[in-house]
Every structure is written in C-alpha cells, then in structure tokens.
Amino acid sequence: METNNIILGFVLIPFIGFLASLFFQEKKESAISWVAILTTGLQLVLVIGFTINWLIKGTPKTNIEEITLYSSNEYQFLIDFYFDKTTVTYLLVGSFITFLITRYSQYYMHLENGYKRFFNTVLFFFLGYNWTVISGNFETLFMGWEMLGISSFLLIAFYRERYLPVRNAVKVFTVYRIGDVGILAAMWASHHLWHENINFVKLSNYELVHEHLMSHSEIGIFIGISLLVAAAAKSAQIPFSSWLPRAMEGPTPSSAIFYGSLSVHFGVFLLLRTYPFWEQQMSVKILIALTGLLTAIISFFITRVQYSIKPQIAYSSITQIGIIFIEVAFGFHVLALIHFAGNAFLRTYQLLISPSTVSYMIRDQHYNFHPVENPKTNKIINTLYILSIREWNMDSFMNRKIFNPLKNIGKSLNFLSPKNVFYYFFPFYLLGLFLFFNQEYIPKDMYEYIPFTYALSGLIMVLKSFSERLHPRLAWILILFNHFSLVLAVSFNEHFEFRETLIFLSGVSVAGIIGYLSLARLKKLEPDYFDLNEYYGHISRYPVLGFVFLIAMLGLTGFPISPSFIGEDLLFSHIKENQFFLGMFTALSFIISGIALIRIYARLFLGPHPNPMQSNPLKSS
Numbered sequence: 001m002e003t004n005n006i007i008l009g010f011v012l013i014p015f016i017g018f019l020a021s022l023f024f025q026e027k028k029e030s031a032i033s034w035v036a037i038l039t040t041g042l043q044l045v046l047v048i049g050f051t052i053n054w055l056i057k058g059t060p061k062t063n064i065e066e067i068t069l070y071s072s073n074e075y076q077f078l079i080d081f082y083f084d085k086t087t088v089t090y091l092l093v094g095s096f097i098t099f100l101i102t103r104y105s106q107y108y109m110h111l112e113n114g115y116k117r118f119f120n121t122v123l124f125f126f127l128g129y130n131w132t133v134i135s136g137n138f139e140t141l142f143m144g145w146e147m148l149g150i151s152s153f154l155l156i157a158f159y160r161e162r163y164l165p166v167r168n169a170v171k172v173f174t175v176y177r178i179g180d181v182g183i184l185a186a187m188w189a190s191h192h193l194w195h196e197n198i199n200f201v202k203l204s205n206y207e208l209v210h211e212h213l214m215s216h217s218e219i220g221i222f223i224g225i226s227l228l229v230a231a232a233a234k235s236a237q238i239p240f241s242s243w244l245p246r247a248m249e250g251p252t253p254s255s256a257i258f259y260g261s262l263s264v265h266f267g268v269f270l271l272l273r274t275y276p277f278w279e280q281q282m283s284v285k286i287l288i289a290l291t292g293l294l295t296a297i298i299s300f301f302i303t304r305v306q307y308s309i310k311p312q313i314a315y316s317s318i319t320q321i322g323i324i325f326i327e328v329a330f331g332f333h334v335l336a337l338i339h340f341a342g343n344a345f346l347r348t349y350q351l352l353i354s355p356s357t358v359s360y361m362i363r364d365q366h367y368n369f370h371p372v373e374n375p376k377t378n379k380i381i382n383t384l385y386i387l388s389i390r391e392w393n394m395d396s397f398m399n400r401k402i403f404n405p406l407k408n409i410g411k412s413l414n415f416l417s418p419k420n421v422f423y424y425f426f427p428f429y430l431l432g433l434f435l436f437f438n439q440e441y442i443p444k445d446m447y448e449y450i451p452f453t454y455a456l457s458g459l460i461m462v463l464k465s466f467s468e469r470l471h472p473r474l475a476w477i478l479i480l481f482n483h484f485s486l487v488l489a490v491s492f493n494e495h496f497e498f499r500e501t502l503i504f505l506s507g508v509s510v511a512g513i514i515g516y517l518s519l520a521r522l523k524k525l526e527p528d529y530f531d532l533n534e535y536y537g538h539i540s541r542y543p544v545l546g547f548v549f550l551i552a553m554l555g556l557t558g559f560p561i562s563p564s565f566i567g568e569d570l571l572f573s574h575i576k577e578n579q580f581f582l583g584m585f586t587a588l589s590f591i592i593s594g595i596a597l598i599r600i601y602a603r604l605f606l607g608p609h610p611n612p613m614q615s616n617p618l619k620s621s
Contacts, residue, residue: 004064006050007081010091010134013043014127021123026116033106036119040099040126047095051088059085063136063201069566077566080136080199086272089337090133090265093344097261098126104352105253114158118251121158125151129262133269137199138187139569141273143560145183145234148263149176150554153598155254156247157606165249166535166606173598175243177591178402179233184572184587185226192577193219204276213280219577220277224284227274228291235267235321236314237295241302242394244318245311252351255310260317260347265340268321271328272336285329292325301388309354317347406592410467413460418474425481428457432488439492451489455585458485462589465596469532472600473519479556479593480512483564486586490571493579500574504567511555511562518549522604532600535607546605553601557594 017039024032054060062083069077102122109115128147135141150173157169190198193216202208213220231237236244247259258264271278271288278284299319306312320343327336387393416424432454435442442450458481465478487501522530522538522545529536539546554561558568568590575583 003062006046007062007064007083007134009046010043010130011127013039013046014123014130018120018123018127021116021120024116029110029115032116032119033102036102036123037099037106039123040095040102043126043130044095044099047091051092054083054088061201061204063199065136065199076197077139077569078137078197080140081134082136082200083134086269086333086337087134089341090269091130093341094126094129094133094262097344097348098122098129098257100348101253101257105251108253109251112251114160118155118158118254121151121154122254122257125155125258125263132266136201137197138183138190139197141270142183142187143565145180145266146559148266149173149180150559152176152247152258152263155250155258157602158250158254160606161537161540161608163535163607166602168246168249169606170599170602172243172247174403174595175233175240175398177594178240179230180594181587181591182226182228182230182233184590185583186223186230187569188572188575188583188587189219189223189226191573193223200273203274206276206280209277210280217281220281221283224278224281225287227270227278228284228288231267231270231288231325232291233267234270235264235325236318237267237291237322237325238298239394239397241295241299241315241318242391242398245306245314248310248314252354256348256351259314260351261344264317264321265324265344268324268328268336268340271325272333275328275331275333279331289326289329292322292329294322295319295325296322298392301384302391305385305388310351313347313350313354317343406463407467410463410465413464413467416461416464416474416478418471421474421478421481425461429481429484429488432485436488436491447492451492451579451582452585454485454489455582455589458482458489459585459589459592461485462592462596466592466599468596472530472532472604473516473523475532475596475600476512476515476519479596480508480516482589482593483508483512483556486571486589489582490574490586493574493576500567500570503563504571505564507555507558507562507564507567511552511564515549515552515556518545518552519604521545522549529610530604532603534610535603537605537607537609539605540609542605546601549605550601553597557597558590 017035020039021032021035024035064081064083065078067079069079102119105118105122109118112118125148128144128151130144131147132141132144135144153169153173153176156172157166159165194202233240244259244264248255250258278288296319299315299322303312303315303319306315320339324336324339324343327333327339432450435450439447461478461482465475465482468475468478484505487504491501522542525542525545526536526538529538551561555564558564571586572583575586
C-alpha cells in the first residue's frame with residue numbers, strides 16, 4: 001500500500017504544484033518560480049529515494065489499478081499505473097532535468113512578459129510527463145500524451161505576439177495530431193485483439209501475446225505499424241523530422257526541456273513500453289530499424305549544413321534518436337535507456353549554453369575567419385548539400401501529400417455556407433435518428449452502409465472546417481455537428497448503450513456552447529478582425545475571453561478535462577473489426593477536427609494584434 005501511495009505521488013506532486021502556481025499574480029516572480037523549484041525538487045528527492053528502495057527490493061515490476069472511471073459488461077476505462085526499469089530511467093532523467101531547467105529559468109525569464117504563464121505551462125508539462133511515464137495502459141498513456149501535446153503548443157507559441165512562433169506552434173501540433181492517429185488506431189485494434197482494455201503487465205506475457213498473434217497476425221501488424229507512426233511523429237523521425245527545429249521558437253529553457261531532452265524521446269518510450277507486443281513481429285522490427293537508420297543518415301547530413309545553433313542541436317538529437325530506434329528494434333533496451341539519458345543531458349547542456357556559444361563564435365569568426373578557396377566538389381556532394389539545405393523536402397512532402405489534398409477537398413465544399421449548412425445537416429441527421437429508433441424500416445442489405453455514411457458526412461464537415469477561412473463560427477459548428485454524426489454512426493452497432501452516448505455528447509455539447517458564445521462575443525468586440533485569414537492576436541486585449549475559448553477548444557477536442565475523453569474511447573471500442581472505413585473515418589475526424597480547432601484559436605487569439613495607429617511587424621520578424 002505504501003508503494004502504491006508513493007507511485008501515486010509521482011503525479012500528485014506535479015498536479016498540486018501546477019494548481020498552486022495558478023493562484024499567484026504575474027508580478028510575484030519569486031513566489032511563482034519557487035513553487036516550480038520546490039515542486040520539481042521534491043519530486044526529484046522522492047524519485048531518488050523510491051528508486052534506491054526499489055533497487056534494494058530487487059527491482060520488482062509494480063502495477064496499480066487506481067480509479068475505474070467507467071465500467072460496463074464489456075468495457076472498463078480505468079486509470080492504471082505501472083513501474084519498471086523504463087519508468088525509473090525516465091522519472092530520474094525527467095525529474096533531474098526539469099529541476100535544473102526551473103532553477104535556470106528563475107533568472108533567465110526575469111521580467112519576461114508571460115513569466116507566470118511560462119512556469120504554469122512547464123509544470124503542466126511536468127504533470128503530463130510523469131503521467132505518461134508511469135501509465136499502465138493505452139488509455140492512461142493517451143491522457144498524458146495529450147497533455148504533452150497541448151503544453152508543447154503553448155510553449156512554442158510563448159511569444160504569442162509574434163507571427164512565426166505561433167505559426168510553427170500550429171505546425172508542430174499538427175504533426176502531433178498525426179501521431180495521435182497511431183495511438184487511436186492501436187487502441188481500437190487492441191480492443192478487438194484482446195477484447196478488453198489490456199494493460200502493459202499482460203502485454204509482457206509472452207505466451208498470451210504469441211497465442212493472439214498466431215490467430216490474428218494482420219491485426220498485430222496493424223497495431224505495430226500504428227505504434228511506429230505515433231513514435232515517429234513524437235520523436236521527429238522520417239518523414240516527420242522537420243517539425244523539431246521549428247519547435248525551437250520558444251524560450252531557450254523550454255527548447256531544452258522539450259525538444260532537446262524529454263518530450264522528443266517519448267517515441268522511444270512508446271516503443272520500449274510496447275516492445276513485448278511487437279518483438280514477435282519481424283516485419284515491424286525491420287520497419288522500426290529502417291526508420292531509425294534512414295533518419296540517422298539524413299539528419300546527419302542536415303546537421304552539417306545548419307547555419308543556426310538551435311536547428312543544428314535539434315537535428316543532432318534526431319540523429320541520436322534514430323540510432324536509439326535501431327537499438328530498441330534489436331532488443332538492446334538497457335543500451336537504449338543509457339543512450340536516452342546521455343542524449344537528454346547533452347542536448348539540455350548544449351541548448352542552455354547556446355546563447356553564450358553563439359556570442360563567442362561570432363567574435364571568433366570576426367577575428368579569425370578564413371574562407372575556403374577552390375573547394376573540390378562533385379555532383380554527389382553538391383546534391384547532398386542542396387538536399388540537406390532543403391531538409392530533404394520533408395516539409396513540402398507533408399504539405400503535398402497530406403495537408404494540401406485535405407485543404408482541396410475542403411475547398412470543394414464551399415456550398416456549405418453558414419445558412420445552408422443547417423438545411424443539409426438537420427434533415428439528414430433527423431433521418432438518421434428516425435432510422436435508428438425504427439430500424440425495422442432499414443433493408444438488411446443497406447444496414448451495414450448506414451454507419452459508414454454518417455461517419456463520412458462527419459468527416460466532410462471536418463474537412464470543410466479545416467479549410468474554412470471566412471467564418472470562424474461556421475468552422476466551430478461544423479466540428480460540433482461532426483461529433484453528433486460520429487455518435488449516430490457508431491450507435492447503429494449493437495451493445496452501444498444510450499448512456500455511453502450521453503457521456504460523450506455531454507462534454508462535447510457544453511464545450512461547443514461555451515466556445516460558440518465566446519466567438520459570438522469576439523465578433524461583437526472585433527467585427528473588423530474576425531476571420532481565419534490572418535493571426536489577429538486578440539488575446540492581448542481579451543485574455544479572459546481567450547482563456548475561456550481555449551478551455552472550450554480543449555473540451556471539444558476530447559482533451560481529458562471532460563467526459564468526452566472517455567466517450568471518445570467508448571466510440572472506438574464499439575467499432576467492429578470489419579468496419580475498417582468507419583474506424584478510419586472516425587479517427588480522421590478526431591485528428592483533423594483537433595487541427596482545425598487549434599487553428600481557430602491560434603488565428604483569432606494569437607499573433608501580432610492589428611493596430612491601425614502604428615505599423616505592424618513583418619511576418620518574417
């Protein structure tokens with residue numbers, strides 16, 4: 001019982017510290033920083049003490065089922081914590097580095113506009129970090145995964161009055177949401193493979209995993225590839241590598257804690273945690289090793305041509321993480337954990353001293369510059385150089401192959417104007433409700449197409465919202481309608497109880513109403529600057545309204561602050577194994593709607609606020 005309480009303390013201490021930091025005024029810099037320092041320091045002492053005791057006891061693996069949030073005959077959503085050598089390593093490294101960063105930031109961020117906001121976000125990240133590290137099942141892990149994503153967005157966009165930090169924050173969050181597809185898909189397939197919300201302890205049972213994979217090899221490969229996509233996106237592996245240098249727009253301490261040391265290694269953590277599952281699938285192991293190898297080679301060349309120190313450190317870190325992927329694929333877990341710790345400490349140190357290093361190198365170059373004359377080059381070297389300068393076109397590849405097609409589909413739906421969207425949606429939705437309550441009128445050969453049809457209609461609304469640039473309230477309503485369509489689509493499957501519908505729609509409806517009222521209020525206050533073509537920075541004038549809309553936006557995305565998060569998992573648990581398109585459309589709807597929502601928030605509330613009395617800064621500044 002004592003062990004359980006201590007492990008629970010690993011998330012309670014950051015949570016209490018985060019809540020305490022919210023109650024101080026902005027001008028109380030000393031109090032705010034010391035709350036963060038004491039929180040991370042106490043956590044570090046607790047982790048060290050518990051680790052010593054854990055080693056003395058022989059390094060036992062511990063699983064704790066803390067709270068059951070929802071339970072039915074076929075489904076159980078519970079908070080589950082797990083402690084093993086991977087947990088110990090990540091807790092020790094994370095606690096030590098976060099403690100150093102908070103102490104460093106106490107003076108580095110002095111008199112910075114947003115001092116309190118910085119420490120609030122760092123403590124929230126620390127809570128998400130510890131929650132993810134000690135998670136014992138996919139549902140618990142995904143809660144921490146979401147906390148990491150939103151805290152990353154907020155810290156990259158810390159200088160929210162500037163254009164580039166906000167734009168890059170949206171880009172990074174977009175890649176994170178792509179990674180979320182992998183987690184959601186793996187959770188959905190796991191429900192059908194195990195017929196339960198399996199925890200990581202059972203996943204370590206070799207005989208159990210082998211038995212299920214022998215009879216469901218296709219599902220096993222699908223889960224393995226989904227986990228690889230999530231890990232690659234989180235750890236900036238090919239083809240997602242280009243987001244990491246752009247994440248360096250935030251303050252140097254946040255760059256060190258997020259993208260140099262801790263957050264960027266969570267792809268490795270996911271692979272280590274799920275290794276007992278995919279170690280029996282040679283094809284998945286080869287894909288993971290090839291992903292790491294290709295990333296390490298390409299990132300090495302990109303590192304060599306970087307003209308700024310932060311991107312150089314970022315790509316150096318990506319190179320090492322690619323090698324760690326290879327180590328994990330080959331089963332060298334202890335080596336991978338040591339490599340993670342070494343890379344994390346090194347990149348933290350490099351990023352923290354980077355301002356001083358740049359200053360020294362500029363002076364050194366001024367007095368000791370020797371140009372290279374007549375370099376001997378060839379076509380291969382020139383080609384590698386140009387490709388590396390262009391970052392191997394990874395950014396343009398993502399835009400051409402993923403985002404531009406989605407935008408083009410959305411633009412083709414311009415007939416969905418604010419007025420006629422109700423004419424199309426309500427009759428179609430009412431027809432679906434009538435068929436749901438009177439299923440005897442549905443022909444047997446048509447029944448299987450109804451869930452697919454309503455899920456497709458929800459996806460269409462999300463794609464329109466994703467490309468909408470003139471009417472923010474329309475974009476918001478379309479996402480709200482999408483959730484109602486998805487619930488109706490899945491409701492046609494058997495065993496989907498009405499109370500499960502209420503769990504999801506209760507959180508979605510409340511968040512939707514609050515968000516719409518916030519947009520209506522902003523429209524009244526700023527009628528001339530109310531579209532999605534630019535970043536308008538209204539939070540500088542309306543901080544409370546911006547905060548309220550942020551909370552509503554998180555609720556509508558299914559963030560773990562409302563019942564909609566549990567309802568999201570409930571929806572996927574009721575999508576059948578053979579309903580591939582229904583599962584795909586549902587996952588895409590959740591991911592694209594999250595991207596569309598973060599864009600609404602960023603474009604309305606973040607960026608340089610237009611001031612007719614003075615010139616505005618250029619977007620490149």
